[in-house]
Amino acid sequence: MERSFGDRQEFMTEDTPASMHFHVVSGGARLFKSLPDGRRQIIGFAHKGDVLPAYPCTHYDYSAEAMRTLRVACVPAPYLRHLHETSPGACAASLRTTRQLLVGFHNRLLMLGRQTARERLAAFLIGQGTRMGRGELWPVDPGISRADIADFLGLTTETVSRLLSAFHREKLISRERRAIHILDPDRLRAIVAHSE
Amino acid sequence: MERSFGDRQEFMTEDTPASMHFHVVSGGARLFKSLPDGRRQIIGFAHKGDVLPAYPCTHYDYSAEAMRTLRVACVPAPYLRHLHETSPGACAASLRTTRQLLVGFHNRLLMLGRQTARERLAAFLIGQGTRMGRGELWPVDPGISRADIADFLGLTTETVSRLLSAFHREKLISRERRAIHILDPDRLRAIVAHSE
DNA sequence: CGCCGGGTTGAGCCATTTCAATGTCTGTGG
DNA sequence: CCACAGACATTGAAATGGCTCAACCCGGCG
Structure with a gap:
């Protein structure tokens, strides 16, 4: 089941129950966290092929909004969880992508800190x-x-x-x-x- | 096979082939990256029960050194990989811990950036x-x-x-x-x- | 006792921010 | 086709948070 979002439309909100995962079909998205006073940190950008979030979770821990127009395939969270529990391949694949993410974040920690x-x-x-x-x-x-x-x-x-x-x-x-x-x-x- | 390291001893080095993973038995470790001119960013600290790195990889992407004295159980990388390929439970467990790490890094990105x-x-x-x-x-x-x-x-x-x-x-x-x-x-x- | 590796404190400096003005592109309606 | 509004980008001047440099302190240890 695909959905499409317009420029700047927020489709995933931090601290909200994670009922869906979003598989980007076309377009791009900004992933960000913000402080109560409006300061914002962009965590990353998502492009075609990326899944948000990349790992099973109960609550989103960051927000996401469309850049220009965005098309995503929505995957129900229980489906993804079930997939991970039954297919070792799916789980291994997720582990590989999260590993990539972790390496990237280590570098960005160094960048932002030093x-x-x-x-x-x-x-x-x-x-x-x-x-x-x-x-x-x-x-x-x-x-x-x-x-x-x-x-x-x-x-x-x-x-x-x-x-x-x-x-x-x-x-x-x-x-x-x-x-x-x-x-x-x-x-x-x-x-x-x-x-x- | 356990090993023990003295204060400040570096036992894992960035960009080095990851032949081993280290399961912390006692003591603590600093995990860090550094720039060629000596600037250093601490990625995190490891304590009893943590595994370094927490995910399968071919090269370490950060360094680690003992704080005071440290005891670790060394796990050969191929063994861990094999474990992940055969035991879906092990893979799922790794995915859970990397998820935790990712959430923590998102927060630290916000912290360091903003x-x-x-x-x-x-x-x-x-x-x-x-x-x-x-x-x-x-x-x-x-x-x-x-x-x-x-x-x-x-x-x-x-x-x-x-x-x-x-x-x-x-x-x-x-x-x-x-x-x-x-x-x-x-x-x-x-x-x-x-x-x- | 005196050195040595942190830790604390102070003064001045500088990279980046803040505040403010100006420029540039895009789309819109007359 | 042009004038204009609005959003974003650029540039400048002034303010400032955190850094650098430097002195001093403190506790442990040979």
Whole structure:
């Protein structure tokens, strides 16, 4: 049973009973947590093929909203649980994807805790560019706003904007529309790792 | 086959082939990642009963070292993998623990990305205090130094020290030796959630 | 007793935020 | 086809939270 959501529509809410899991068919989603005073942290983005949440649970522990338009296949939570209990393959597959997630989060902990704004942005650009493991050089999804980047990196939109301008001046990226193209992945990677 | 490690001994190294998993029998360990220039982020702490890493993998993605003395049972990686492939229960159990870890990391992402030093320290104290789900009020493990707290929270030891002094002045905690006792969990929780 | 590895405290600094203004693109209605 | 509104992005100037550097303290141990 598929459902479709419009731009910015929140379809999963933190601390709400997890009756459904959502398998992304097309479009993208932001996954985030927020503080009572409105501060927001983007946990990640979901694309085609991703399942939210990626693991069985009774309550969602983060919220999700559509970027532009989103189509998802809804999977009842009891069905997923049942699948995990009966099919060892399904369980192993989930364990593999959660392992991937954990490794990613370890890196992001390091990034948020110990890297400078410049390093974080470079890491983000590289991460987006190599998203699908493709031959480098994907532009950043134009559905991702400066505010999204800021909330992902724990910065402000102004800082992100200033740094993007700096990267542009240094010919590391080019900007057209909202899309960002990576021009010099090697130098960006050097910024991430080495603190340049 | 059990092994034992001395204070500060690193027994698991990032980017090294994961031949073994370590089941903590007694003592504690710090799990961390570091940048080439020495900046360090503590990913978490391991205690009795924890398994490192908690999921099958080919390479470790973080390092671990003993706090004081540590005893672990070493589990060969192929054995764990085999166990997961044959016993659905083992796989499901791993999935449950990785789910817990993921939820914790989501919260820490929010903490590192969007909370102030004061809020982070309060969150850390509450988290340590309620570690085992016990009736509140565990003191912070004295094996955890100010540097550890700082590296866990993405702060400096000086900031941690200053904030602990502030909390002490406000009668939220008491300090004796290196151990920290929680005096007013409710007010600490208010700091975490509300930004006070 | 005196050294040594934390821990605490202070003063000044700096990266990032905050506040504020201006620019740019898009869609809309006259 | 143009004027205009609104949302987002950029840029600048000023404020600030947390960091750096540096001194001092304290308890344990040779």
